[in-house]
Amino acid sequence: MPRESLEELRARLGEESQGYQAAVDAxxxxxxxxxxxxxxxxxxxxxxxxxxxxxxxxxxGALGLTTGSVTAMLDRLERLGYLTRTPDPDDxxxxxxxxxxxxxxxxxxxxxPIAEEGAAETASYTAEELATIxxxxxxxxxxxxxxxxxxxxxxxxxxxxxxxxxEARGRGRR
Numbered sequence: 001m002p003r004e005s006l007e008e009l010r011a012r013l014g015e016e017s018q019g020y021q022a023a024v025d026a027x028x029x030x031x032x033x034x035x036x037x038x039x040x041x042x043x044x045x046x047x048x049x050x051x052x053x054x055x056x057x058x059x060x061g062a063l064g065l066t067t068g069s070v071t072a073m074l075d076r077l078e079r080l081g082y083l084t085r086t087p088d089p090d091d092x093x094x095x096x097x098x099x100x101x102x103x104x105x106x107x108x109x110x111x112x113p114i115a116e117e118g119a120a121e122t123a124s125y126t127a128e129e130l131a132t133i134x135x136x137x138x139x140x141x142x143x144x145x146x147x148x149x150x151x152x153x154x155x156x157x158x159x160x161x162x163x164x165x166x167e168a169r170g171r172g173r174r
């Protein structure tokens with residue numbers, strides 16, 4: 001079997017990267033359905049899993065949400081029993097948000113096997129190979145973040161209500 005050219009390997013890497021992104025997206029969609037939440041709520045729970053507590057304003061910044069949207073999201077997740085809100089002990093005018101043990105258990109039920117199997121998968125790589133993979137992922141994430149910002153700065157291709165760009169809100173095409 002002839003060796004693949006560098007160009008062919010790069011093309012295959014791009015295809016596998018797209019497939020990987022689609023697979024991660026599908027797992028997250030299945031997790032959101034399992035938990036009965038939307039994808040933004042799922043991302044909020046992910047952030048809370050990595051912190052002892054988080055201020056609502058920090059969640060809003062990380063998720064790109066307005067204050068009102070953060071409040072509505074926290075209300076939904078609290079009703080589901082996935083988080084608690086308590087006064088900040090240092091400043092009672094502020095609130096701290098924490099994930100509940102039940103939500104952490106459900107998250108581990110969903111994502112724990114993936115983490116464990118992923119750790120086993122990486123055991124066969126050398127330190128040099130892992131460093132290369134880390135470099136690729138780090139650069140790929142930075143590329144995605146740059147282009148997210150670029151896309152967010154663009155005008156919508158269509159009005160949010162389905163109308164043409166620049167149409168007044170609420171006045172779609174007839």
